[in-house]
Amino acid sequence: MSKLKVATAWLDGCSGCHMSFLDMDERLLELAELIEVVYSPLVDAKKFPDEVDIALVEGAVASVDDEKKIRKIRAHTRTLIAMGDCAITGNVPAMRNPIGPEAILERAYIENASAQPQIPCVVVPKLLRVVRPIHEFVKVDVFLPGCPPSAQTFHAALTALINGGPLDISALTRFGA
């Protein structure tokens, strides 16, 4: 059997989900027999491949860039997994929603700046007015809540998805886990 093509992506999150993914430790070696990581912050691929079997997406959609990425990922992925609370609920990145992006930028780049206060406008992508979970933009196939989901959760979920076994997510994890 050829290896399943797996991608991971990092939108507006803290990378904690990716860290937890790596916490699978030696179990990653077993997984490596079954999957090939074709795109990820953890590997050196620059372009999202045309055909991906499983994509794990960390983080909420907070900028125009995030939105572009999630639509691209969806278009080229068979099974899309929302990885962690930011991707599923908006979580901490969405805490800015009630006050809006202007107030946040003002606070970070003007009020708290010790030198040359200015709001960045080139290179960095424009923030969306409201940070939203990824399933408000594209169809998500599997939701793995947790902040972050534990290594055990990743292992159980990926094993089930790869082998086509039963997957009871609520038995594994919850919001805020």
Added chain:
Amino acid sequence: MSVEVDVKTLEIDGHEVSASAGQTILAVARENDIPIPTLCHIDGLSDVGACRLCLVEIAGSNKLMPACVATVQEGMVVSTNTERLQKHRRLILEMLFAERNHICSVCVSNGHCELQSLAQEQGVTHVRLPYRYPELPVDVSHERFTADHNRCILCTRCVRVCAEIEGAHVWDVMGRGIDSLVITDLHDEWGKSSCTRCGKCVQVCPTGALFDKSKIGSEHPKYPDFLPYLNLMREAQ
């Protein structure tokens, strides 16, 4: 001398059970170890049927009934866990999450929250409705406690415990529908209100809406078990 008891016989999820007249379906179900999820109900306070999580089906009726306030009838056939009810319960929980800002990962009640554990129990892995992200106040004026309206689900346990058990009736609800807010006195700051500082409201709050300032991080289990005990002692007097 024999005491006459008005006994009702009914069926819950296929089990024949007996109850005394006037008992609620919820009370009888729990006596018989039949679980019905609840959020606004708490042992020791009056019931208001606000959260709708305990809705059950009764044979012969199209209407769903809240088990916490519906009383038993002779021959009733009750179902507590049909697919239809599970669907409604999940949607109710999702609506609660979407309505305010429940951010479990940074909440003082993470790991000790009834909303959070009910969501897990009922298999809610995401919220299908768009989140509202309202801007809500956090009242830190009290020297011992904080009221974070972002986490409030309007179960009114605080209102009931303050009025019924503490006898102070400091808490109440203002506004209507989605704009409702629990308030102290006539919407005064909690710290300047007629609060007796007993802390009962904090202990019965199912989420992180009311919490003790001296507790840090997520180390904030609540202890509402005092309520039935307190009622029992008072009745004995």
